[in-house]
Amino acid sequence: MSITVNATDANQRFAEILGKAVAGETVIITKHGEPVAQLMPYRPEAASPERKAAWDKVIARLGSVPVPAEGWVWNRDELYEDREVKALGRRGR
Numbered sequence: 001m002s003i004t005v006n007a008t009d010a011n012q013r014f015a016e017i018l019g020k021a022v023a024g025e026t027v028i029i030t031k032h033g034e035p036v037a038q039l040m041p042y043r044p045e046a047a048s049p050e051r052k053a054a055w056d057k058v059i060a061r062l063g064s065v066p067v068p069a070e071g072w073v074w075n076r077d078e079l080y081e082d083r084e085v086k087a088l089g090r091r092g093r
Contacts, residue, residue, distance in 0.1 A: 005028075
């Protein structure tokens with residue numbers, strides 16, 4: 001279901017209109033009779049199979065890296081290096 005309101009009403013009744021969107025309605029906002037915006041409930045996109053596979057690979061990689069008991073400490077230069085982290089060469093500080 002959708003409702004249409006003009007920009008002035010949307011501004012004056014924002015909390016009410018936001019509540020309608022939270023409740024599942026789509027609100028079309030017009031200016032001089034022309035639609036200019038749409039306020040609707042937020043629906044996060046499902047991850048694509050490729051994105052999910054990439055995250056699974058990252059998680060598996062992180063799970064396979066040994067971490068010293070005291071944890072890793074990097075200096076600023078190391079944080080911005082453009083190379084793969086070599087876990088066995090890392091030293092905890």
